[in-house]
Amino acid sequence: MTTTRTDLWPWRRIFVVGLLLWALSVVVTAVTGNPTLLPTVVLLGSFLVPVTFVAWATGRDAAPAFTLARVAEAFVVGGVLGVLAASLLEQYLLSPSAWMYLGVGLIEELVKALALVFVARGLTRYTMRDGLVLGASVGFGFAAFESAGYALNSLITVQGLSLSQLVETELLRGILAPVGHGLWTAILGAVLFAARHEHRRWRITRGVVLTYLGVTILHALWDGMHGIALLLVMALTVTRRQQLLLQLGYLPEPTGVQVHLFTLFNWVGLIVVAVLGLAWLSALRHRVEREDGPR
Template identity: 30%
Template sequence: MAKNKLTGSLHTVLLSTTMMGVKRNYARIKDDIKNEANRGNQFVEIHLSQLFQQVFHRHSRDEADRIMIAGTKQTTPALTKVSSAPVKPWLFSRFFMLLSFSFLLLTILYLGFGSDKAIPGMMVVGSLVVPFSILIMFFEMNVYRNISLMQVNTTMLVGGVASLLLTMVLYDVIPSGNGVSLGSALLVGFIEETAKTIIIVIFINRFKLNYILNGILIGAAIGAGFAIFETAGYSNEFGLSTILLRSWQAIGTHTIWAAIIGAAVILGKQRYHHFTLHDALTNAHFLSYYLVAILLHAMWDWQFPVWWVNEFYLLKYLLIVVGWVIIFWLIDAGLREVRTLQGQQIRKRLK
């Protein structure tokens, strides 16, 4: 009985997110289009073996090039040609292997030849491996192909630094404590996620983006930049061993937290309008996901009062799973949004 209630609650959350994405686009959406978006809208099962099956297939350089040149005027497809099928990213794994191999070579240079000149490279490349690979995965998942790699890199670099600067400003204004107790961890989560949210809003408004998958990508770019620069800074302060610890943890931290907020910004704004302070304060869907990101961050930083939970990173493993489940919900909502938008265009042509 409890399991059925939980499944029902999860289905309600997903259905609400999906239909909200539809309703925000059309004030008077027709019932037949609404039914199309809602058809087969059961709880989404996550089949990782299918999602990542292309990772293990051989791909040509031309296939990689076609992905990398997305987002220009010549390569952005019309809405009718955008695919709403579940995407199967693979290029991100090549970036992961490339960066990992580069880090390995730098490590050999440092340990085998005692070259201190390899240390800056190890800090930079080691900080890039996981966040940048996840970012490329979201770039592949943006089926609209309306954001270029240049925009993504600009957002990651400028947005990442800007969010760190704004975080420092907020830390000066809001005393946050040591970040270990639950209250202090909540304040740290609020400060850092709010700083990223402000920068995410600026970039989404600047690029005039309107789709859920766009929001996920832009949020991930800013979160990845934040994570990369923060990890490099910690590595410089606490030593190279910090890179290994923070690299695997980056699977479930700033990049996906910011991606959740990026989707929330899109969900919270009126179509073809900028996201405003009024939207931030009044839209329940934005506020819900924004608070979820803060809570995930706070729980990550909190020192759970049971030593073996912290020692074996059990809470962090749980938070990684929860974060990615939310990401997949939002991706599913984004793909359903494509079908709804295409359905309206078809109805217009048939009139």
Template identity: 30%
Template sequence: MSEWYFKKNEQKVGPFTNVEMIALYRKKEINNLTLVQKSPHPEWVAFKQTELHQHALNHGNSELKIGNLFSAVFKKHSKEEGEKVFIAGTKYTTPATSDIPHTWPHPWVFSRVFLVLIITYFLLLACTYLFDNSNTIPGLMVIGSFAVPFSVLLFFFETNAPRNISVFDVVKMFFIGGVAALVATLVIYSIIPVGKLNYFNALLVGFIEETGKMIIVALFIRSLNSKYILNGLLIGAAVGAGFAAFESLGYAFNYSVDAAFLFKDIHIAGETMMNVIFSRGWQSIGGHVVWAAITGAALVIAKGDQKLGMHHIFTGTFWKWFIIPIALHFVWDCPFNPLPAIAFKQIVLIVIVWFVILRLISKGLKQVSVISAASKATK
């Protein structure tokens, strides 16, 4: 590995790695004219004359560009393009570190999968209500509850620039991780019981449920030894999506059964189920999926290049990010609810959480840029 030095006040400072030198440049601790030396070469040259300079300039490619992020959704794509997305993450398709793209991704497959699930949902709806076929009600609840969380998860799969996590791993984390997070949460609830949702209990709910998901996300990150922030976002989203989907399915079932017993009317029970599926569906774009994604990114940021350990969970670096999903969850559940008819609180919280998510994606792309640049510089 190359060792770099730079001159500051006629003093030789170093040594630094490629990654550290690029980071110093981006923090403006060194500039284009700073004299640097690459060991074992004796000559001193301006930083702009080194191979690191161009890699450092790639920083601009990972700046936040929301408009471009969804630009591919409304474009026509071939079947081969879609297949290329789903073969990512295997031993044969994971790109070398130096070849990882660090420009803003253009995800689109998630929108097609969402469309497929919505069409399936309406076909089941037709079976249920046009033909009075009650056999399709379970399928209606399952597809309705899974459609949005799973589609949002695929968005994170597409934005995972390192392409080092396979579809199989994602599905495994969605099902096993999502249900394991529910189990972890219920275990904590058995230790810390929560009553009616006042402000204090809403805070408890936020802490308990985010901690339950965090435990499972941490286990997957440790198992995969993920070092990229974008990996953390994907792993967290997978666990959160599974958690959200199964929880919504439970709510749809329980509320419809309660309505049937209360009103003795199967039509009211059906309307209740539909309302729960719809409200929890669109609101899930700003709920458990993205909350857990933030937690996953926080764990990766906290551990850095080390293997994730218990001590990382108690660092300020982790809590600086982990407090965000806890706070958002608290506000989501607390009694404060202005303009409930238009779900004003939920809409505001969705906007806030996606601002955080986009900043983390940007941060993740910058990390990829630095690591990729360092890898190229050592070749």
């Protein structure tokens, strides 16, 4: 698949212009202290990277099976339905436990898949290529609305509204967005569409089930990496004094080495999960190239 220089300009313009507008909004908000500008900062920061990646993905297919309106529906309707359904199910089905992150992954990947099936109704074809693009649109829509919620939570602190925490949250989630929900739903969407193409109707095949479980595990590892890193640090470096404090119900103060190890383990773990997801996506794209050929 080849991409011309002109094909790349739309998503580049979206990213550059959006980034400049977001930065300008942050500066003006900080200078004026005007709280009515905060929704602008939240929305621009939360939607910039997801919208850019959807524009990039849709621009790579010279003969898409769906219109831009269908992509917008996948992003907005799929994202909102996914967030709402996941919130309801997680509220009533999950409780704090060691398996909570796995439960979150199972629920969120399921509702995104169902949202994808809903927005894909009536398409003229169902190929892996189309599943990758439309699945990414649903996943990035989910990520955008979820990021907006996290941004609002970080904004409200016990000391009042914190613009700095809002900006830090949006920067971090923006950097990590490409290897999160959009990636996982693109993978599952490709396999779902391949099964739909082969059987002429939606089928829960062995490949679909294994892919669903696979992206769920990636999701759970991603969400739970903070706890995994903490457990690794405690297992490798915990002192007798810290053990005693934990037994007495106190939270011990970490040493400098433990803080650095925690940061290292956390980021290395996230990188490993991201690489696994990207390698999986790359394998699917190579399969698309072999089966469909360049467009």
